Amino acid sequence: MPISTPIARSKTSALARVLDAIPKGYTRTTQGAVKPAKALALIRKFHELYGIGCTPGQRLVRKAAGKANCLLVIYWPEGAVSVEWLMLATPGTGIEAERLQPVDGTPRAHWLGYELVRRPNERGNASWTWRRPKAEMAEHHALIAELSNQHHQNALAALLQRIAHQPGFNGVRTQGRELFNEAVRRGHKSEELPMLFWLTKPTHGERYLIPS
Known part of the structure; x- marks a missing residue:
C-alpha cells in the first residue's frame, strides 16, 4: 500500500x-x-x-x-x-x-470556523459533531431580527439560503433549524424556507503520494 x-x-x-x-x-x-x-x-x-x-x-x-x-x-x-x-x-x-x-x-x-462538540445525534446516540460558534449564532439571530423588522424579505431569504448550504453536520443542522424557526416566528413564511443541506458521506480528499 x-x-x-x-x-x-x-x-x-x-x-x-x-x-x-x-x-x-x-x-x-x-x-x-x-x-x-x-x-x-x-x-x-x-x-x-x-x-x-x-x-x-x-x-x-x-x-x-x-x-x-x-x-x-x-x-x-x-x-x-x-x-x-x-x-x-x-x-x-x-x-x-x-x-x-x-x-x-x-x-x-x-477549526475552519466551526466548534467541535459531543452531543446526541439524530439516532439518539452521543457522537462528535461540528456546530457554529456562539458568536456566529448571535450574529445570525441579530440579522434575522433586523431584516424581519425592516421587511427586507429578499435579503432575509438570501441569508436563510446561505445558512441552509453550510456543512450539514448534525450540530450545524440543529442550529439551522433554530434559525429557521426564529425567522418564521418573526413572520417569514414556513413554506418559503430553503431545504437544509444534508450531509452525505464525503471523501476525505485527493490522495497525495508522499515520496519515500
Missing part, C-alpha cells in the same frame, strides 16, 4: 475526516496554517517526524511500540492563499515536541 495522505478541497471533507478519526482514538490535536508553496513540504516533514502517511500495518507496529499514531488533515481549496492543517494523534510517545490539546478539553476546539 502506498504511503499517502488526502488533501481536502472542501471544508466538508476536511471536517468530516476529523469526526471520522476521533472514534478511532485520535483524541489529541494541534493546528496551524502555511502558504500553499510550503504545504507539500509540511506534509513530507510531518510524515518523516510522525508517520502521518503510514499504512494500517505500520500504524499497528507503531502502536505496539508505544508510539503515537498521527493523521494530518489538510484543507487546501483551489486558489487558497493559506492552507489550513490540523493534526490528530493517538496516545503514545514520539510527539512531545508538539503542543497537543485533548479534543474534549476547554476551551472547545475550533
